[in-house]
Amino acid sequence: MKSIDLLTSSVQSLTRTRNRSLLTMLGIIVGIMSVILVLSIGEAAQRFIVGQIASFGSDIIIVMNGPARAGGAPSAFTSETLTFEDAKALSQQSWVKAVIGSVEQQDIISGNGVDTTGKVTGTMPDELSFYDLAPKTGLFFSMEDVNSRARVVILGSEVAKNMFGEDDPMGKQVKINRLNFRVVGVMPQSGTRGFDNIDKNAYIPVTTAQDLYNRKNLMAITFKGSVVMTDAIRRAEDLLRNRHNIDIGQEDDFNIQTSDDLIKTVSQITDILKILLSSIAAISLIVGGIGIMNIMYVSVTERTREIGLRKAIGARNSDVLRQFLAESVMLTTLGGVIGIVFGIGITWAAIRIISQFQSGWEFGVSLSGIELGLGVSMAIGIVFGYAPAQRAAKLNPIEALRRE
Amino acid sequence: MTPLIKVENLKKDYVNEEIVTSVLHGVSFEIPRGQFVAIMGPSGSGKSTLMHILGFLDTLTTGRYLFDGQDVSTFDDDRLALLRGERAGFIFQAFNLLPKTSVLENVKLPLLYSDVPIRDRDQLAKEAIEMVGLSHRVNNLSNQLSGGERQRVAIARTLVRKPSVIFADEPTGNLDSKSGKAVMNTLLELNLNHGHTIILVTHETYTSEHAERVLTMRDGLLVEDKPVKNRRTMDDNHMLK
Numbered sequence: 001m002k003s004i005d006l007l008t009s010s011v012q013s014l015t016r017t018r019n020r021s022l023l024t025m026l027g028i029i030v031g032i033m034s035v036i037l038v039l040s041i042g043e044a045a046q047r048f049i050v051g052q053i054a055s056f057g058s059d060i061i062i063v064m065n066g067p068a069r070a071g072g073a074p075s076a077f078t079s080e081t082l083t084f085e086d087a088k089a090l091s092q093q094s095w096v097k098a099v100i101g102s103v104e105q106q107d108i109i110s111g112n113g114v115d116t117t118g119k120v121t122g123t124m125p126d127e128l129s130f131y132d133l134a135p136k137t138g139l140f141f142s143m144e145d146v147n148s149r150a151r152v153v154i155l156g157s158e159v160a161k162n163m164f165g166e167d168d169p170m171g172k173q174v175k176i177n178r179l180n181f182r183v184v185g186v187m188p189q190s191g192t193r194g195f196d197n198i199d200k201n202a203y204i205p206v207t208t209a210q211d212l213y214n215r216k217n218l219m220a221i222t223f224k225g226s227v228v229m230t231d232a233i234r235r236a237e238d239l240l241r242n243r244h245n246i247d248i249g250q251e252d253d254f255n256i257q258t259s260d261d262l263i264k265t266v267s268q269i270t271d272i273l274k275i276l277l278s279s280i281a282a283i284s285l286i287v288g289g290i291g292i293m294n295i296m297y298v299s300v301t302e303r304t305r306e307i308g309l310r311k312a313i314g315a316r317n318s319d320v321l322r323q324f325l326a327e328s329v330m331l332t333t334l335g336g337v338i339g340i341v342f343g344i345g346i347t348w349a350a351i352r353i354i355s356q357f358q359s360g361w362e363f364g365v366s367l368s369g370i371e372l373g374l375g376v377s378m379a380i381g382i383v384f385g386y387a388p389a390q391r392a393a394k395l396n397p398i399e400a401l402r403r404e
Numbered sequence: 405m406t407p408l409i410k411v412e413n414l415k416k417d418y419v420n421e422e423i424v425t426s427v428l429h430g431v432s433f434e435i436p437r438g439q440f441v442a443i444m445g446p447s448g449s450g451k452s453t454l455m456h457i458l459g460f461l462d463t464l465t466t467g468r469y470l471f472d473g474q475d476v477s478t479f480d481d482d483r484l485a486l487l488r489g490e491r492a493g494f495i496f497q498a499f500n501l502l503p504k505t506s507v508l509e510n511v512k513l514p515l516l517y518s519d520v521p522i523r524d525r526d527q528l529a530k531e532a533i534e535m536v537g538l539s540h541r542v543n544n545l546s547n548q549l550s551g552g553e554r555q556r557v558a559i560a561r562t563l564v565r566k567p568s569v570i571f572a573d574e575p576t577g578n579l580d581s582k583s584g585k586a587v588m589n590t591l592l593e594l595n596l597n598h599g600h601t602i603i604l605v606t607h608e609t610y611t612s613e614h615a616e617r618v619l620t621m622r623d624g625l626l627v628e629d630k631p632v633k634n635r636r637t638m639d640d641n642h643m644l645k
Contacts, residue, residue, distance in 0.1 A: 001517055012505065016502075016504050305500055306502060309496075309500040310517075311485065312461060312494045313488065313493075313513060314488050314489020315489075315516075316481070317482075319517060398456050398462055
């Protein structure tokens with residue numbers, strides 16, 4: 001039997017039972033669609049996160065609490081060891097360009113009779129040079145304000161607008177955690193950085209934030225060096241080990257990462273998540289495959305006489321096997337293609353919806369997902385179609401022709 | 405001249421869970437090329453089993469079956485399938501046409517398993533359909549035809565590969581007398597005018613009288629082998645004149 005005959009014969013057989021073929025394909029369509037959706041959104045998320053981390057700058061060095069862990073991921077149970085004095089000591093080094101010691105807390109900010117939720121960011125004046133920012137009105141606080149634990153605040157544009165509308169908030173009082181703060185500046189609209197909408201930030205001196213939230217330590221110290229990165233990391237390690245009285249051979253109570261390290265870590269995490277979610281989606285493919293197998297068995301039973309006839313007119317066992325296998329592969333592959341098209345469509349819609357809430361997401365189709373989807377759907381056709389096809393091939397032509 | 409079919413002491417046993425059932429107990433005969441032979445006998449006489457073996461759908465247990473001088477008793481499944489496709493044609497009581505499929509596609513079906521180029525297939529199928537007088541039905545679906553027409557499509561399907569022998573298993577069993585006569589007329593024409601060898605299994609005496617020779621089976625044995633004295637001709641089937 002020629003390949004073209006196999007193809008046309010299979011198409012004819014499948015179109016004779018068009019509705020059933022479509023229903024059979026549904027399982028594969030949903031399965032492949034899920035895989036494409038998961039992989040494409042996963043890759044879009046990865047691109048987004050990596051893009052956000054890269055937006056911090058490639059020369060950024062982050063010192064975090066606790067010793068380095070496998071994969072670099074911070075632990076939820078890490079004790080905080082970094083102090084404001086550590087940040088200050090770093091800022092006094094000649095090889096350091098800029099330092100931020102930070103404490104952050106989601107809180108309600110009240111002013112002008114309006115409560116709004118925002119992120120209270122305890123930081124240092126280098127925040128501006130670090131991220132290339134400048135207040136739209138007023139000034140950012142100074143190192144003196146930090147040292148004196150001043151109760152001054154610079155509002156993000158959205159926070160300011162929520163509370164004061166079009167009015168000028170400069171010099172007005174706002175309340176954070178029951179304490180009054182004087183507005184000394186308003187930031188311009190800036191959108192998102194990292195995973196935050198920084199327009200919802202309220203910047204206060206880091207020392208004030210420590211008092212406000214009763215924290216002795218910092219959440220992180222971020223700095224940029226004026227020497228090569230490896231050198232800056234080594235010098236920072238030496239300084240902090242010395243300050244924390246860590247002997248040679250003892251484990252550090254902090255860990256230092258660069259944005260490249262973070263990108264690697266995030267990529268690892270998202271890769272694992274993609275595999276995990278794809279595996280869950282793959283379960284629906286197995287269910288779809290079982291559906292294919294079931295329907296192919298039904299088809300063999302229903303078409304027993306046809307199989308007998310085909311054998312009587314010259315079909316070899318292998319011809320019958322190939323025909324049923326071709327029908328099964330055709331069903332799953334077509335299901336796969338439809339699933340891929342739907343998967344791409346739904347991914348596009350999902351990215352559009354996500355973009356409404358968070359800018360920076362870009363639509364993209366996972367090519368590996370498409371290759372995987374096509375490969376898996378064809379493989380399902382072969383794996384789940386083989387047993388019914390073999391049953392068809394082994395049918396005795398006389399018994400098959402006698403079957404009612 | 406070598407007979408087209410020669411069987412010697414043909415025996416067939418079926419084994420089911422160690423129970424052996426003998427269906428044919430040693431049958432011998434020859435059928436020359438171009439002969440129209442009817443195999444008759446009551447139910448269980450072994451006539452269908454004999455036809456299945458002669459038509460390469462089943463294998464014998466002992467004995468010899470020479471087809472066109474070749475001993476086919478030792479052929480494997482694939483070689484038997486090749487013989488079925490190239491040398492034999494089958495007509496069944498139940499027609500066995502593909503549903504929701506045109507007459508043309510049904511007749512072309514055996515060509516799927518041949519080396520005939522795709523471009524020649526339509527022409528060959530149309531010629532076969534013309535031989536059974538259904539040219540006006542080429543594009544009709546099989547379920548739009550009458551019983552007699554369906555059986556003639558089945559005959560066209562056997563003709564498309566120009567077989568050496570046509571096996572007809574109760575071809576008029578599902579038809580009214582008018583359609584039955586039309587089908588028998590077609591078979592007669594194929595035998596008389598085109599020289600096809602036809603082996604017909606039937607339990608109807610009237611149908612068997614279209615053959616020139618009748619083999620009668622009983623209890624797995626060939627009990628009678630005699631020519632038909634007053635063979636029916638196409639003229640006997642008045643409705644077809």
